[in-house]
Amino acid sequence: MHSNRNYSLQSSNSFNIKASCSHIYFPSTLAELQQLPELTADKTSSNTSDNNADSFYILGEGSNTLFVESQAPIIIQPKFTGIDIDEQDDHFVVTVGAAENWHKLVCFCLAQGIYGLENLALIPGSVGAAPVQNIGAYGVEFADFCQQVQWYEFASKTLHSLTKQDCRFAYRDSIFKQAHYNKGLITQVTFNFPKAWQANLTYAGLDTLAQNSTALEVMTQVIALRSRKLPDPKQLPNAGSFFKNPLVNQKVFAQLQQQYPKIPHYPQANGEVKLAAGWLIEQTGLKGFRHEAVGVHQQQALVLVNYGSDFGSDIISLAKYIQRQVVDKFSVLLTPEVRMVTQQGERSFSLLPDVNPIGDNSND
Secondary structure (H helix, E strand, O other): OOEEEEEEOHHHOOOOOOOEEEEEEOOOOHHHHHOOOOOOOOOOOOOOOOOHHHOEEEOOOOOOEEEOOOEEOEEEOOOOOOEEEEEOOOEEEEEEEOOOEHHHHHHHHHHOOOOOOHHHOOOOOEHHHHHHHOOEEOOEEHHHOEEEEEEEEOOOOEEEEEEOOOOOOEOOEOHHHOOOOOOEEEEEEEEEEEOOOOOOOOOOOOOOOOOOOOHHHHHHHHHHHHHHHOOOOOOOOEEEEOEOOOEEOHHHHHHHHHHOOOOOEEEOOOOOEEEOHHHHHHHOOOOOOEEOOEEEOOOOOOEEEEOOOOOHHHHHHHHHHHHHHHHHHHOOOOOEOOEEEEOOEEEOOOOOOOOOOOOHHHOO
16 A cells, blocks of 8 residues: 655645645555554544544545644545446436545536536535535535445444435535544445436526526536635635534524624525525625735635645634634624644634634734
């Protein structure tokens, strides 16, 4: 199995943060997965919970990862590739290796006359990362077309086929972030695309298209919309949407709508209401805000950008400052969508009352 020691991760994260790891492994077969060292021990065990040598992180393309510290844990970066198409009478079954690029898959399917993913065009990252986050955009989610996920379990050293129901998909969530977290990794994803396709044009920005628009026209519009709003990470380092769109109950929403009649909102099937995190941030006056080498993008307030910092902690400080401003104005807490990684592995952060605020006079 291909591996490296003292590996630089700066080119492996779209924030372009300087970080390195002591070891990185690139498994591409089941046999190589079974050769991984015993760094995947149960973190609930008392003799491993504080052992940095046992800490690890599963990395895709790094488009949704922020290395908080200069030293990262051991990295496993799966390299399973390949795309297989099985055409049936009324649907296509497409099986894809976890290391394939997501946007390239969308384009490939479209070229083969397989439709459904066009609303998810230009989302950065690998196919294997898509089910973890249950990625979504413009009214479509990964779960809408998932048939099953091949998942390798570290403890038993075996592959499991998880159905869509097994994956427990929710808004930006799945079993891979919950019960299966760090207990294995995804090697392959299988999609089911009905041939009876109809364009999904319900989301703002696509509702201007004709109802008989082709999948290519939909994808072209999605790419145009994303390109206008979201900076290219290669030109301006970022990880796309930094925060999730918050969900609130009907009572909270009614109070917010009374005070802000034009607040964008999206009713959910369970009775909750989804708010637009970017709009909330923009209303605090932080759109285009910049503090030293990090800031909020001028076109999309949901995107945090790195203008030249080497330190993930600078992005964290900015994110906490944004959280504070939104809480103070709307009493709504924004939750990060980006995954934060320290030397001890992935960690979450919450709004802390003792956060040192970034001064408004640093806006330039």
